[in-house]
Amino acid sequence: MELDPKYDDYDYPTTAPVAQNGHPGHLTSQQQAQVHQLRLMLESEGYKKRLDTLTLLRFLRARKFDVNLAKTMFVECEKWREQTKLDETVPTWEYPEKEEVFKYYPQFYHKTDKDGRPVYIEQLGGIDLNAMYKITTAERMLTNLAVEYERLADPRLPACSRKAGTLLETCCTIMDLKGVGxxxxxxxxxxxxxxxxxxxxxxxxxLGRLYLINAPWGFSGVWSVVKGWLDPVTVQKIHVLGSGYQKELLEQVPAENLPKQFGGTCECPGGCQMSDMGPWREKEWARPAKWETTIQTSGSEVTEGAAAAQGAQGDAPVVAEAGATAPAPAAA
Incomplete structure (x- = not known):
């Protein structure tokens, strides 16, 4: 895979562990040319940020390497980032209501699966939007969601890649549907x-893998219909499990990395939900995020010191990939 020194500044592995079509380190000459083409098209329209090879490849894969469609998707994303002032928000974002929100809707990263990917967990059974909106707002919840995507991209995934010795770009997601009647x-x-x-x-x-656990009665029937609308590659990533999910889940997530409440053995001091444990917290693998060290906001530079208090803490996003449609966040 050819890298562009102007944009590609990686301090972690850049080759995907499995030789899948269109993934880093496993590109055809045509796909490599399409990366260059997409970058040139975006540069010609004045875009300068996020033009690195790994980012462009994700947008190209999401649009089946149709360069024009990938360009449209990228441009729409940049417009949204500008409208929401996301680049300015990430280094200074604070979410003090997180612990209270977690009483209704726990969302957290916790260690890694057997492939070295971050494990992301959501528990949907306690969601009460009326109660939650007395604590926070829908806008702040979605802003926090976006910020956590940024923190997934950096520093979480780079730290996991360093530890695994291979490029990791996806998560192993567990969505607990217990109580969703x-x-x-x-x-x-x-x-x-x-x-x-x-x-x-x-x-x-x-999205690397998605486990829907404690799926209620009747959900499997709905899923059998929905999966017919999805890309086969997406379907292979999604596993719908009932209450007897532990055996299959533990085949992917080591028991010592899985919270005890889900059948694992981990009991973090203060609770796994708030620990944010993982390679991004381990000195050997962790590095300051790029947004943490040099972010330009409104003409002034935010340094590592200004953002250090934020680190990589916070809850995590619903992980889904572009290009699919589903009634739940099981899309990829």
């Missing part, structure tokens, strides 16, 4: 739909 489903899917839309449109190719 018919009466609660509309509230759950109302927020999840907004979150999934954000992830599909602006953060493509971030």
């Amino acid at each position: 018919i009466s609660k489903a509309p509230q759950v899917y109302s927020y999840v739909k907004q979150a999934s839309s954000l992830s599909q449109n602006y953060y493509p190719e971030r």
Whole structure:
């Protein structure tokens, strides 16, 4: 894979562990040319940020290497970033209501799976939007979601890649549906739909595996219909499991990395939900995020010291990939 020194500044492995078509380190000459073509098209329109090879490849894969469609997706993403002032928000973002929000909707990263990817966990059974909106707002929840995507990209995934010795670009996601009954489903899917839309449109190719555990009665029937609408590659990533999910889940996530409440053995001091444990917290693998060290905001530079208090803490995003449609965040 050819790298462009103007944009490609990586301090972690850049070759994907499996030789999949269109993935870093496993490109055809045509795909490499399409990366160059996309970059030139974006440069000609004045875009200068996020033109590195790995980012462009994610947008190209999301659009089946149709350069024009990938360009449209990238441009729409940049417009959204500008409108939301995301680059300015990330280094200084604070979410003090997180612990209270977690009482209704826990969302957290916790260690890694057997492939070295970050494990991301959501528990949807306690969602009560009316109660949550007394603590925070829908806008702040979605802003926090976007910030956590940025922190997934850097520093979480780079740290995991360093530890694994190979490029890791995706997560292993566990979505616990326990308690999501018919009466609660509309509230759950109302927020999840907004979150999934954000992830599909602006953060493509971030889903490695998705385990839907404690799936309620009747869900499997719905899933058998829905998966017929999805790309076969996406379907292979999604595993719908009932209450007896532990055996299959533990085949992917080591018991010592899985919180005890899900059948693992991990009991972090203060609770796994708030620990944010993983390679991004281990001195040997962690590095300051690029947004943490040099971010230009409104003509002034935010340094590492200004952002150090934020680190990589916070809850995490619903992980879905671009290009798919589903009633739940099981898209990829």
